[in-house]
Every structure is written in structure tokens, then in C-alpha cells.
Amino acid sequence: MVTVNTGGTAMPKIRSASPPYHHGDLRRALIDSALALVTEEQDWTFSLREVARRAGVSHNAPYNHFPEKRDLLDAVAAVGFERLREGLLATIAGIDDMAAALAMSGEAYVLLGIGNPALYRLMFGPALSVSGGGDQPMLARAAGAEARAVLQGIIRRGAGAGTFAVAAEDERAIALATLSAWSAVHGLTMLIIDGVAGPGFAVEEMIERVIGIEVAGLRSFSARIRRPIRAWRRKGDWR
Amino acid sequence: MVTVNTGGTAMPKIRSASPPYHHGDLRRALIDSALALVTEEQDWTFSLREVARRAGVSHNAPYNHFPEKRDLLDAVAAVGFERLREGLLATIAGIDDMAAALAMSGEAYVLLGIGNPALYRLMFGPALSVSGGGDQPMLARAAGAEARAVLQGIIRRGAGAGTFAVAAEDERAIALATLSAWSAVHGLTMLIIDGVAGPGFAVEEMIERVIGIEVAGLRSFSARIRRPIRAWRRKGDWR
């Protein structure tokens, strides 16, 4: 049905290094098709066969590039994390006040997340799930770590400047403060996507308040909260 | 294959009000089977047919009680939210210091969540997703709102006592502060479940720090963070 390059009688090879059959890069084409599906359908539960259909290949062609469907999801999620990281970096470029940088990157984080909810869910859903044995997909994990490193850099620099109540040389404290900031924006993003944040509040209003409280906490945190040990510690309580 | 009540020749009806065929309550049995599957397999992507098999009925029997598979997931998620709410209530019973109550309930929240990761994912995953038209499942939404109300009650009472920097009569501010606390514990729970929080930190350590910063923020939050409007506001940027 689909005809390509019918104009030429002899199809010259673009490169001498024997390019793959179909596209220049079917692997990339599959990832792009999957990204388009996630974005258009607002749903990450697409079928591998549908991705193949969209890329114009048989339903088995993907197995030449991804051992399992999960590996394709992993690659798609990695692209999402790369875009997220680039968005955060672009947002904080040239800012010297790390409290402002954290607030702005936090806002960008949430807006990016809710801008493509299905992709965001995919990034934190099946791509990261461990689910037993075998070799795990690792692309999303690595890309996610690089995105988190942007936040961690802000916290570290702010700790050095005295902006946050974190000892500048204490990498563990810096990592924990980063986890706190990440939890806040990740949780808010998820709650907005799930439609349980609000209702009756504008997105901007929720972002501003949640991040404002987070920044205030990072500035003033010092005393250790009493940590009550309870029967709930036993995880078996919740079957 | 399965024989029940072979001892009696005549099977007497327990109630005169003509009970359903199989169990006393197949609907409940299906929910229980699904809960057992989620808990044992550590995976919420079970098939409806498997649930039916486990309950000892044909693969179509569930359709007499749930219009779609999603409605069963909704009911299962609702049970999860009810258990969560009960856990939070039991944790804070008799506590007068609302900062301590928030810290303890936050700790209980995360421990309950990571105690059954697949159920927690199910609660915030497919059960809540809106996904277009038609009548939505609403059980999980309602049960989730009741669980959130526990946190909101703590914030409201703490606002009245001057524990948190929230005007006691400002219900909108109370709701936003609750959203902040919920985002923190929800985000942390998800990050731990996904295996991206840490690594190298004990769960207790992460919980204590994240909740400590959250409580500190709720105590000291006042100034409005400058809210920079950026190109990122346009959601289309992140395709």
C-alpha cells in the first residue's frame, strides 16, 4: 500500500555501511511512534502491535530491537526523563538565587508532567517497576537519575550559599533534602494528573502553595521531629 | 470438580430472601480474590478471568456484578483507601499535638503504602484515571476523599491551635496545606515503591526527613514565593 521513493528506478544507498532495511533506524521510529501514541491517545497502555502498525512494519519487527515490550516502554520513559531534565535546565539557566531556582524548576516540573500525563505516568509506572528476576530495563532509571541531579544541584548550591538549612559538605543531607523536594513535586504532579488534587483550585495556585511550603521547610528545617515507633511499623498490618 | 456441602442431601436456604447462587456474596468474593492476587503476586495487572477462576466461577460471572473490569479495580482500590484511612485514624488517636499527629500519620501513610506496593499503585493508577467519556467509577474517589479528610482534620485543628501557619477560618488555605502534606507523603511513597528514592537510605530515615521538612514548612510558611511566569507555562512545549 505504502510506496516510498517511486521516483527513482535504482535506489542508491545513502551510506556505504549497509543501512538497515526499512527506515534509517527502526528502533528510533518505534520509539517515536510510541511517543506519538502516548501523547495522542492520552494513554500509555498501547499495544506493541499498534506501535508496529504505526511504524509500518510487521508486528514482530520490534523484537529485533527490543527483547520485550517492557524494553520499548523503558526507552520511551527515558526520552520523557531527558525532556524533563532539559526543561528544568532551561528554566533555571542564569538564576543565582537557589530558592527562586528551586521554585521555578518545581513549577516547570509540575507543568511539564501535567502537560503530558500519560507519558508522565509511563515514566513512573511500568518502566521503573522491578517485578522480579531477570535483567531489568535501565534506560529510564539512568535518565531519571540525571533529571533528579538537576534538583540535587540546586539544593547543593543553595546549601553552600546558606539558602537552605543543609550543611554544604553533608552529601547525605543534600540527597535527603533533594528527596523531599522531589517528593513534593512528584506527589503534586501525580495528584493533579489523577484528578484528586483540588478541586476548585487553579493549577497555578496549587503549585505556588505546595512549592512555597516546601521551600519554607528547606529554609527552616532543623529540629528533629519526634519519630514515634508504632505497631504500624510492621508492614504486615496492611494486607 | 469442587463440591460444596456434600454432607446434606437437601440444601436448606439460609435466608428466606433467596440468596445468590454461588457464594453468599459473589461480588465480595471477587473483590477478596482480587485483593489476594494483588497482594500475593505484587502486581495489579491481574486478569479478570484469573479473578473469576480464583473465586470458582466462570469467566463471565463477574459481569453480573461489575459492568467492566475497571469497576472491579475501582472497588478494590476503595478497600485500599478505607484501610489507609483506618490506619491513619488508629495512629493519631488520642494525640493533641497536631505537629506530632501529622508526623505520625505521615509515617503511617508511607509505611502502609510501601507495605502493599501493588495495591497502592492500583489505588492511584487505573482506578482513578478519567480516560474519556461514560460513567466513571467513583468508589475509589470517594474513599480517597475520606482518607484525605483525616489529614485535612489534622491541619484544620493545628491551624486553630496556632501550630501551623494557616488561618484557622480559611478553608481554602487549609485545603491547600493539606494538599502540600498529601503531596509530600504520596510522592515519597511512590518514589520508594518505584525504587528511585535513596538508594543507600533506610526507609525510616527518608520518612523522618521528608516529613520533618514538610512540618517545618507548614509551621513557617508565610511569604509568597515569587512566581515566575515562563514559556514553560505553555503546556504544548512538552510533546
Place this chain on the structure above:
DNA sequence: ACCTGAACACCGTTCAAGT
């Protein structure tokens, strides 16, 4: 090395029956 087509075991959902 890369792709295709047939095949297998499974799934969600529908439909025509049965009691």
C-alpha cells in the same frame, strides 16, 4: 542482521442460553 507470516496461549467483552 533484519524482517515476515503462521501459530499458540491468553485476554476483555458479547451473546444466546440455561435455572
Place this chain on the structure above:
DNA sequence: ACCTGAACACCGTTCAAGT
């Protein structure tokens, strides 16, 4: 009202081929 069995269209994955 509640349940069963056959049927439909689909899916992920495997296998034997083809170039």
C-alpha cells in the same frame, strides 16, 4: 436475577522461514 459456554477480536511472544 444470576450463571454458563461458545464466540469474536485482540494481544504478547515464539518459531520457522525468507533476504
